[in-house]
Amino acid sequence: MAEQEQILLQGVKNSDKTAFHKLFSDFHDTLFRFVAYRVQDADLAEDIAQETFFRVWRTRESIQPKKSFFSLIARISTNLCYDHFRHMEVRHRHEDLIPEFGKSHFDDPEAVNQAATLQEEIQKVVNNKLPDKCRNIFILSRIEGKSNPEIAELLDLSVRTVENQIYRALKVLKKNLKNYL
Amino acid sequence: MKKLDDIQQLIWERSAQVELPSPPDKEEVWMRLSQHLDISNMNTDMSQDQQRLAPPTQGFWSGFKPRLTYAVALGLALVFALPIAYDTLTTETFVTKATDFQTVQLPDGSTITLNAGSQIKYKKDFNTDHRSLTLSGEAYFDVQKGNTPFTVNTNHGQVTVLGTSFNVRAREDGFEVGVNEGIVKVSNDAKSVILHKGQMIDVDSQFDEKNLQNVSYGNYPDWMHEKLVCDQTPLSEVCDEIERTFGISFKFANPSLSDITVTGVIDAQDLNTVLSTISLLTQHEFKFDGDTCTIF
Numbered sequence: 283m284a285e286q287e288q289i290l291l292q293g294v295k296n297s298d299k300t301a302f303h304k305l306f307s308d309f310h311d312t313l314f315r316f317v318a319y320r321v322q323d324a325d326l327a328e329d330i331a332q333e334t335f336f337r338v339w340r341t342r343e344s345i346q347p348k349k350s351f352f353s354l355i356a357r358i359s360t361n362l363c364y365d366h367f368r369h370m371e372v373r374h375r376h377e378d379l380i381p382e383f384g385k386s387h388f389d390d391p392e393a394v395n396q397a398a399t400l401q402e403e404i405q406k407v408v409n410n411k412l413p414d415k416c417r418n419i420f421i422l423s424r425i426e427g428k429s430n431p432e433i434a435e436l437l438d439l440s441v442r443t444v445e446n447q448i449y450r451a452l453k454v455l456k457k458n459l460k461n462y463l
Numbered sequence: 464m465k466k467l468d469d470i471q472q473l474i475w476e477r478s479a480q481v482e483l484p485s486p487p488d489k490e491e492v493w494m495r496l497s498q499h500l501d502i503s504n505m506n507t508d509m510s511q512d513q514q515r516l517a518p519p520t521q522g523f524w525s526g527f528k529p530r531l532t533y534a535v536a537l538g539l540a541l542v543f544a545l546p547i548a549y550d551t552l553t554t555e556t557f558v559t560k561a562t563d564f565q566t567v568q569l570p571d572g573s574t575i576t577l578n579a580g581s582q583i584k585y586k587k588d589f590n591t592d593h594r595s596l597t598l599s600g601e602a603y604f605d606v607q608k609g610n611t612p613f614t615v616n617t618n619h620g621q622v623t624v625l626g627t628s629f630n631v632r633a634r635e636d637g638f639e640v641g642v643n644e645g646i647v648k649v650s651n652d653a654k655s656v657i658l659h660k661g662q663m664i665d666v667d668s669q670f671d672e673k674n675l676q677n678v679s680y681g682n683y684p685d686w687m688h689e690k691l692v693c694d695q696t697p698l699s700e701v702c703d704e705i706e707r708t709f710g711i712s713f714k715f716a717n718p719s720l721s722d723i724t725v726t727g728v729i730d731a732q733d734l735n736t737v738l739s740t741i742s743l744l745t746q747h748e749f750k751f752d753g754d755t756c757t758i759f
Contacts, residue, residue: 299500306493314486324484332496339500404478411669424479442699442721446636449697449722452471454667457674459474 284435291347294339302342305351306335312426313355319421320363320409330366334359350438356418400462407458412451419444420451555589558582559600562710569594572607578686579707601632603687606645619666620651629658630684636700638666641678691729691737698723698745698758705741709734714757720747 293301313334318327334355338345345354408417422433423444430448434441467475559565559577567575567583571590575583581600589596595614606613608626615622617633627645632638640649641663649656654670661678668674682688686708693701699721702713708731715721729740738756742749748759 297504299497302500303493303497306496307489310489310492311486315483318483319481324487327484328487328492332492332499335496336499336503340503400473401477401480404474405481408478420478424475425481425483427479441718445722446697446699450667452467452474455474455478456470457667459470 284438287351288347291345291351294342295345295347297342302335302339309352309355310335312352312422313359315425316356316418316421317359317363319405319425320360321366322405326366330359330362333362350436352436353438356437357414360414360418400459403459403462404455407455408451411454411458416447416451416454419447423448553587554584555587556582556584560710561707569596571609571613573613574605576603576605576687578602598631598633600634601630601684601686603630603684604628620649620670623648623650630687632684636703640664641683643678643683685728686731689731691731693725693727693729693744695724695726697721698725698741701725701741705731705734705737709737711751711754711756714755716757716759720745720758723747 287305290301290305294305310331314327314331317330317334318324321327321330337358338355408420412420418437419433419439422428422436423430428436430441430444433439434444437444557565557567557577559579559581561579563577563579565577567577569575569585569589571594573594577583578601581598581602583596583598583602585596586593590609590611592611593614594609594611595616597616599617604613604615604624605628606624606626613624613626615631617631617638619633619638622629622631622640624645624647627647628643629645629647630639630641630643632640640647640658642658642660644660646660647658649658649664649670651670656664656668656670656672656675658664658675662675663678663683664670664675682690685692686704691701691704691708702721706712711734723745725741725744727740727744729744730736738749738751741758745758750757750759
């Protein structure tokens with residue numbers, strides 16, 4: 283699997299569109315859900331996923347075939363998400379609206395009272411409080427239902443790192459969800 | 464997985480119950496993407512064609528250009544090499560390997576005790592108009608009072624003080640600052656937080672004041688007193704620390720072992736005591752063959 287990915291990436295580097303189509307088919311749905319978890323909007327997630335693949339192709343010459351492909355598209359899509367949130371924040375600043383992302387909801391007792399489900403709060407903490415690497419691993423584990431060894435292969439990390447990051451994510455979640463539990 | 468408590472178990476289960484929109488039809492998306500790709504390919508092809516169509520340069524310049532490039536390359540090489548050369552000439556570095564401890568006396572009279580597997584770097588003009596150094600790993604600082612702020616830079620953030628004693632742990636697996644005396648400011652690009660005597664902060668804190676903790680045991684930091692204090696610490700992390708302190712390596716007969724957490728104070732004066740305490744705390748046997756310890 284990892285070797286095949288490497289061959290495909292080398293193909294993309296050499297402008298082989300068939301190889302790119304194969305990678306696209308393998309990773310599109312996972313990337314879509316990965317982004318959808320962050321932006322909570324199907325159309326936007328579709329746009330970001332498409333733009334991510336487009337950027338991979340545009341910068342194909344600088345691809346390093348030995349590096350994990352999912353790490354690459356996770357990074358590009360994360361940056362695109364940040365760009366989007368920043369854009370939203372600028373738009374909202376003048377309307378006196380608090381941006382959905384990047385701010386903590388947990389200090390405001392009223393917000394706590396109106397608390398939606400625990401699941402939504404988990405999603406907010408994952409999106410706002412976890413470092414990128416930790417968040418990527420946690421989302422893959424929970425949304426894609428991938429096992430720790432699968433994630434380790436996908437992101438080219440050791441299984442122990444994956445386990446530690448998941449444990450750390452749970453620790454942060456527990457700390458931040460004190461008011462809901 | 465590691466042993467989870469009830470709350471973590473609840474979060475773990477709930478977090479998988481997100482309802483996400485189903486992905487759009489892959490082939491449709493590919494068709495649209497494919498058109499974009501072709502358009503962008505056409506653009507790059509055209510710019511290459513234009514380059515090809517450009518008249519070839521001839522005469523004086525064609526002979527001179529390579530030499531100009533060499534000169535530019537040489538110039539650039541110098542520009543890049545100079546700061547590195549300057550850096551090595553003006554920087555003082557102290558490194559400790561596994562099993563090593565080292566006490567470093569700084570020009571301003573402050574002392575730093577480096578834990579095993581750590582490194583500090585500072586400029587030779589330290590204490591003239593700055594007291595700034597870089598740490599990776601863990602070290603205990605006893606800072607002389609002075610007018611210039613004393614700054615410890617790490618990958619995780621910055622620690623600033625005027626005169627005090629504190630511990631900084633900036634390893635790959637985490638960041639922690641604890642204060643024994645005085646006041647310390649910890650900051651990263653986004654946030655900063657003030658720590659007083661007896662307080663500590665760790666990597667999960669997001670540098671938020673609400674997440675300050677108290678140093679929960681006397682003799683902080685543990686390694687300065689040849690102790691290893693564990694509070695729900697994953698066995699893998701504990702073993703990493705022992706590997707650094709005693710220069711041995713650990714093997715887990717069963718990968719799930721690394722997920723066990725350890726709580727207790729371990730006397731870290733000699734390896735045998737450490738290993739038997741770990742065995743007692745985790746209720747697992749171990750076998751030690753001189754440099755590798757296998758836990759069953």
